[in-house]
Amino acid sequence: MTVNKIAYTAFVAFCTVIVTLWAVSALVAETRETDDDQRLFTEQELAAHDSAESCWKAIDGQVYDVTEYIPRHPTSEDVMLEWCGRDATEGWYNKTPGRPHSPRAAAMLEQYRVGQLADAPAPQARPEASAPTREPATHPPGRVLLGLSPGTYLDGRYRGVFSDRGAMQVNIQFDLRDHHFHNVRFRYLSYQGVDYLALEEHEELHAVMRQHRQAIDYLEGRPLSALFDLYAPEEVVEDIDAFTGATLRGNKLISAIRDALNRGVYQWP
Amino acid sequence: MIVAVLLLLPVLVAWPRWWPPPGAGAAEVLSALGHLAGVLGLSALLVGAMLSVRLPGLDRWFGGLPRIWALHRILGFTAFILIMLHVVWLAFGALPNSPEAATQVIFPPLEHGAVWMGWGALALMVIFLAPTFQFFGRPHYQRWKRLHLLSVPAFLLAFAHAVMLVEHALLWWGLAALAVAAVLWRKVLSPRLGRHDYTVEAVTALASNVVEITLAPRGRAMSHAAGQFMYLTPHDPGLEAGRGEEHPYTISSAPGEDVVRVGIKALGDASRALQTVTPGTAVQIEGPYGQFFERREPQRRQLWFGGGIGITPFVSGARALQREPGAGPEVTLIYLANRPDRAYYMDELREIAQGHPHFDAQIHYFQDRGPVDEAFIRAHCPDLAEREIYICGPPGMVHHLMGLLSRAGVPRGRIHTEAFDFL
Structure with missing residues (x-):
């Protein structure tokens, strides 16, 4: 008799838990749909993360940074490392031949998602095709964006940085006079350990550095809202080409400049 | 002992695979427990099915058929609880990732057929266990018995669910084969091979609603010990209820008699109908089962x-x-x-x-x-x-x-x- 009661009670409790879980996840999903930011990555960017130190994988068009998970994966590390820096969809769906990973594994994978793979053709073929479309310039007008910030910036010298993944990439300095840019210059520009400001002219990446300079030269004498034109660097920089176009990141510059504005005046005029 | 081995073997095999490494977080421990609950739940389901074989003589190993029924019932109950925990723990294990991840684990896209098979098995379990555990009152015995056959597709689905998700499934195949063999014997083979043909020789009224029926063998006779019981299937076309159904009755004749006698009180439809069974009609009996006079010390008074x-x-x-x-x-x-x-x-x-x-x-x-x-x-x-x-x-x-x-x-x-x- 007691067994009957326990079975019945457990069943009712079970139904309650499942319904609650489902309801909570439905509610959370609804609120989350609005802030779903999707960074786009090219295959070159993906390929840069091909080791145990930084292992990114693309599965079904989504990019995942699984570096942290490698030591916890049930198989030996080689099995996972084999797929770093490239499209691992095939490995994902063939845990053993013909057998995909479990839904539980899929849920765990989700927490490592860092963005989406850009729908680019093979990089050797036509990289320039991916570059301009990669950062769609559809953003609200500069005035609107600026309106979202406090709005008034005093005249003076400003300094700001953009850092990502534990390393500073951009350090920028400019003077502001009556909400217009003057004397914009880089104090530091680096990516993946390369100090761009120290590059010699004959070096391959020098072109990239040159374009970043063109991007900040564009700001010279322009009003603050022009800053947001850098979301579409291809509109601003003249000599964009296949190679440098893939690497020029105007939004890093925007980020560094907004950091400078937030910090306030560094030096009074 | 055998039951314990069969139950725990799959857990021992699964243990190293799923037991979380030392220092694992609560979520990982929950997921591991969820997997192990599933493993143990499926073993309980399959061993429970094996116990339904009801082979005369085999029940002595367990101290009589009623003990096996009790064990079968406890195993079914255990499987039910563990399988519900399996679902809940696995979902909770993914909860720290996000609530969606938790629901993803238990309600994945339809192409993850294995998980949906698991759900199918649980749904069938609820259908056949609800009357067993009397969720809605006492069931009608024959209807309950027919409904209980849903346990076969249930354990087959649960087995398929497991086999599709684990890599080394040899043990599951073995256990499932034993379970299927047990049910096959009980439901298909034993009515043809396991039963003895008898004829109703006499029906003696002992009191109102109580008769003693004397049965004479038509072929192979069944031998029994004092205090045992058997299953009786009457084939009298004139019976109002219970024709072709088997019901358990205690044997009242002494071992070694030429006939088998059973005392039957009208307690349900089938036993009531038997009060007026026609002498000369055919019955089948299966057994004997039980070991009531289990004599640990035969010389004790x-x-x-x-x-x-x-x-x-x-x-x-x-x-x-x-x-x-x-x-x-x-x-x-x-x-x-x-x-x-x-x-x-x-x-x-x-x-x-x-x-x-x-x-x-x-x-x-x-x-x-x-x-x-x-x-x-x-x-x-x-x-x-x-x-x-x-x-x-x-x-x-x-x-x-x-x-x-x-x-x-x-x-x-x-x-x-x-x-x-x-x-």
């Missing part, structure tokens, strides 16, 4: 308590004593009846007692004296604390006697009962 139709195993025991006068230990039977016209078999029992030096039969009428008390028992059996005690009767009587005897200082291990109630 015995005290029997029979009440209502629960007197039948003792009738069989008394008839066995009559066939070998002088042998065996001293036996006292106390028949607990409501009033004289309900004391069926009493005349025959008295007669046996008169002709047997070691057998004494006493009657106690509830109508005259109320519930039996220690004084009455001691009056007829002063050394009751020294005896092996056997009880068979309605649950209320068994309960009353158990309390009385333990107060009288009888060790629990010396009291033997077999429950015939719907578990």
